Amino acid sequence: MSAPKPPDPRTYGHHIAGGRVDGPPLERRDPARGEVVARYAAGTTDDVNAAVGAAAAAFAAASWRRIPATARAELLEKLAELLERNADRLAALDSEEVGKPLRFARGDLALGIGHVRHAAALARTTKGDAYTGLAPGYTVLATREPAGVVGIITPWNFPALILLQKLPYAIAAGCTLVVKPSEFTSSSTLEIAALCEEAGFPPGVVNVVTGTGAAAGHPLVTHPLISYVSFTGSTRVGREVMRASADSLTRVGLELGGKAANVVFADADLDAAADAVVFGAFANQGESCVAGARLLVDAAIGDEFTAAVVSRAAALSVGMPDDPRSDIGALIHHGHRDGVHAAVLAGVENGGKVLAGGRPPHAPELAAGAFYEPTVIASVGRESPVFQREIFGPVLSVTTFGSEEEALALANGTAYGLAQSVWTTDLDRAFEMSRGLEAGTVWVNTTSDGSPALSFGGVKQSGFGREGGEEGLREFTEYKTVQFRGEPRVSPFRRPDEKP
Numbered sequence: 001m002s003a004p005k006p007p008d009p010r011t012y013g014h015h016i017a018g019g020r021v022d023g024p025p026l027e028r029r030d031p032a033r034g035e036v037v038a039r040y041a042a043g044t045t046d047d048v049n050a051a052v053g054a055a056a057a058a059f060a061a062a063s064w065r066r067i068p069a070t071a072r073a074e075l076l077e078k079l080a081e082l083l084e085r086n087a088d089r090l091a092a093l094d095s096e097e098v099g100k101p102l103r104f105a106r107g108d109l110a111l112g113i114g115h116v117r118h119a120a121a122l123a124r125t126t127k128g129d130a131y132t133g134l135a136p137g138y139t140v141l142a143t144r145e146p147a148g149v150v151g152i153i154t155p156w157n158f159p160a161l162i163l164l165q166k167l168p169y170a171i172a173a174g175c176t177l178v179v180k181p182s183e184f185t186s187s188s189t190l191e192i193a194a195l196c197e198e199a200g201f202p203p204g205v206v207n208v209v210t211g212t213g214a215a216a217g218h219p220l221v222t223h224p225l226i227s228y229v230s231f232t233g234s235t236r237v238g239r240e241v242m243r244a245s246a247d248s249l250t251r252v253g254l255e256l257g258g259k260a261a262n263v264v265f266a267d268a269d270l271d272a273a274a275d276a277v278v279f280g281a282f283a284n285q286g287e288s289c290v291a292g293a294r295l296l297v298d299a300a301i302g303d304e305f306t307a308a309v310v311s312r313a314a315a316l317s318v319g320m321p322d323d324p325r326s327d328i329g330a331l332i333h334h335g336h337r338d339g340v341h342a343a344v345l346a347g348v349e350n351g352g353k354v355l356a357g358g359r360p361p362h363a364p365e366l367a368a369g370a371f372y373e374p375t376v377i378a379s380v381g382r383e384s385p386v387f388q389r390e391i392f393g394p395v396l397s398v399t400t401f402g403s404e405e406e407a408l409a410l411a412n413g414t415a416y417g418l419a420q421s422v423w424t425t426d427l428d429r430a431f432e433m434s435r436g437l438e439a440g441t442v443w444v445n446t447t448s449d450g451s452p453a454l455s456f457g458g459v460k461q462s463g464f465g466r467e468g469g470e471e472g473l474r475e476f477t478e479y480k481t482v483q484f485r486g487e488p489r490v491s492p493f494r495r496p497d498e499k500p
Helices: 045-060 069-085 087-098 102-125 159-164 167-173 187-199 213-221 235-246 270-286 299-314 334-349 404-411 427-436 469-474
Strands: 014-016 019-021 025-029 036-041 129-135 138-146 149-153 176-180 206-208 228-232 251-255 261-264 294-298 353-356 375-378 395-401 419-423 441-444 477-485
Touching: 014 045, 014 187, 036 087, 036 187, 045 149, 045 176, 045 206, 045 213, 069 087, 069 102, 069 167, 069 187, 087 102, 087 159, 087 187, 102 159, 102 167, 102 469, 149 167, 149 213, 159 167, 159 187, 167 176, 167 469, 176 213, 187 206, 213 228, 213 235, 228 235, 235 251, 261 270, 261 404, 270 299, 270 395, 270 419, 294 299, 294 404, 299 353, 299 375, 299 395, 334 353, 334 375, 334 395, 395 404, 404 427, 419 427, 427 441
Parallel strands: 149 176, 149 228, 176 206, 228 251, 261 294, 261 419, 294 395, 375 395, 419 441
Antiparallel strands: 014 019, 014 206, 025 036, 129 138, 138 477, 353 375
């Protein structure tokens, strides 16, 4: 009996000014089975110019620029309803294209919809300031104005979620936008753009150009009509975005790489900590900027706790994204899988000991995919590339410490500063560690946690700027002061005895 014929690949064009614009196709093969599942248009500078032009026209139109904030909130609430109605399909698209288990993709969509609803609430409540006591007859209004046309560049690991951490806040602020998703995972972004139109967004408010970073991302960052660029991706590409935006002095927000640590003290709830360490390291196949890729554990419990983590890691199920039993899916493509394996080998060469995983799985049904076993490497020193480098795969390094000072130095001992976790029942220790950790987010007795109300971003080479919450909305605004005087100010050039 022959195998069933796979469904025809999805075919998309760019989404510009509310319509479809076709271009030469880019094929996407799913990373679990290796089958062509989608074809996107390969964007060019001309496509970017058209999309930015449409966004600029929409921003200038009275129907958008003067729309009340309450009306923008209503549009976002309608979008949230449509996203909920289409959540299963959108999650299936992300699961297939990223390679992640479907149940986790569904969780991503739920969190993303929460961001849309929170942005709607912020649109209704955004306010400025008034200064009335600076001088007699002198009043100043301080307001937040929309930045204008913004460029949004999203990565492949959380396609819908990261888009929904940016898009609704830009809309709440009153901006129009051009989105460039990853060329590996563009389907959900294009379908969300179509849902924006269905929700009633005017044509040109949300535009999407697909394609590679060189062909479509670079002309977006350097376009003279772009007022702000919100980029999520690697630190290496983030530097390129900064360089590209320098000539035009375009403002940028960068959410970049990370090398988060779970710092576990001997007095912690060790069962809960072991569960969280495994989840933080291996969720989304470790392809997450906040992945807890480093375990720093008190030497007094090092062997015992590491054994508990290894046992839990070995019990995780590596399998097809659409299999409800799968905990770990495929990595984004085979080249990335090979890079993860090379990093593991480099860690071993530098003295690390593989206690779990360390190779692609042997199951014949997974042979065609970019799968990799959850890997734990112990005896990892501070100078090891496994300790320092963002591997972006299911690899956890283990390093022991003997004091709080050493734990803090180890946790801060990389170029990154996105997120860190501390596990302890000592409240004083928790506060001291949280104050000393160099990170945009510190979790205490939890990991990979959050809410749409909380703004998120990094320090050091993890970038700058914030996403989500009130700070995330402010990223898409410019601060303006409007100054009033009841009586005209007397010119300092006028002499006291000179009449007006």
